[in-house]
Amino acid sequence: MSDVSAQPTDAARQENVGKILDAAERLFKHYGYAKTNVADIARELSMSPANIYRFFSSKAEIHQALARRMLNAQYEVVKENASGGGSAEERLKSHLLLVHRITVETMLEEERVHEMVLVALDQQWPVIEEHLSRMRALVADLIRDGIRSGEFREQDPSLAAECFLCCGVSLCHPQLVAKKIAYDEAITPDILADFVIKALK
Template sequence: MIKTSHPTTVGRGPADHEMRNQIVTAATEHFSRYGYEKTTVSDLAKEIGFSKAYIYKFFESKQAIGEMICANCLSDIESEVRAAVAQVERPPEKLRRMFKVIVESSLRLFSQDRKLYEIATSAAAERWQSTVVYEERLQALLRDVLQEGRQTGDFERKTPLDETAAAIHLVMRPYLNPLILQHSLDYANEAPAQLSSLVLRSLSP
């Protein structure tokens, strides 16, 4: 692996930032056509028209590029979920939206772009930082909705918040994690409504 002598100073300036984006854009297209696993950094370099060494100035490995693409995809899903939750007032409806949009957005990624989904499964299997951050952020959003529902009196307050949040996260997890989602496609249509109804019954004061 080729590294510059001052890796921390690379990719910080505006020109570097643009260069990184250019690599990520080209890589996204290349991966979505040929698949992530099969592509090497040499293939990418050839495609973009730079040397392999030059790409390594910006990303230390293929995984680092995949991480960036994956982080972008997951951040898109997160934005959609946040937007859907913000559109409604009552905490129970917010929770329903969370389940619905998590499943819908993840499935869209799965069906529209099978080759990019491959990156997400690698990411989940190897627990890349981007997937850990994604799960943590959605857990934080869940917690906010739960806390709000406790304040409005929509949700019970007897169970410790940590316990409630952890259990609901376990219920959501099969639809957050692309490795599991691919084995749950048969249930993906009914799951959001059925599971959110069950969870809301469990939260009733």
């Protein structure tokens, strides 16, 4: 008969998962993703690597969970912004500028976080596509609001959202944002946002 008491309850499991992710985030930010392994995370928490493996099967799985937590936090911020006051056009422009600011602040100013995101993008982890799908739906809803209010012409909101995100990718993809900043390009986020929104009218 198995020892049930050895199995963590849901609440205890969530608490342990949170502690592991917090420790992993600290180490990733300090040493970098590539230089941090499961043994380092275990040592940070004064536990054995075997205990970490009770909750995560690999460092990659920890990374994906950490990326999901970070992207969930980002999504909640942009979702709240999108549901705020103002016209659909104002909220759509605000959305693009906000995502750009978040990219600059959390992915470029924190070099180690930038490294983590690039690994996730390069390996095409499902968590990235999950995040992009939610962002597409959010933008489609804003465009749908604009169509209803007469701000934007009649069109397929989902297709328009896809085009909008493709045009605005230089403001939110970490590598493209870094290049844009490095070369100090004349096209500002405001100018690009206004240009893309005009296509919806």
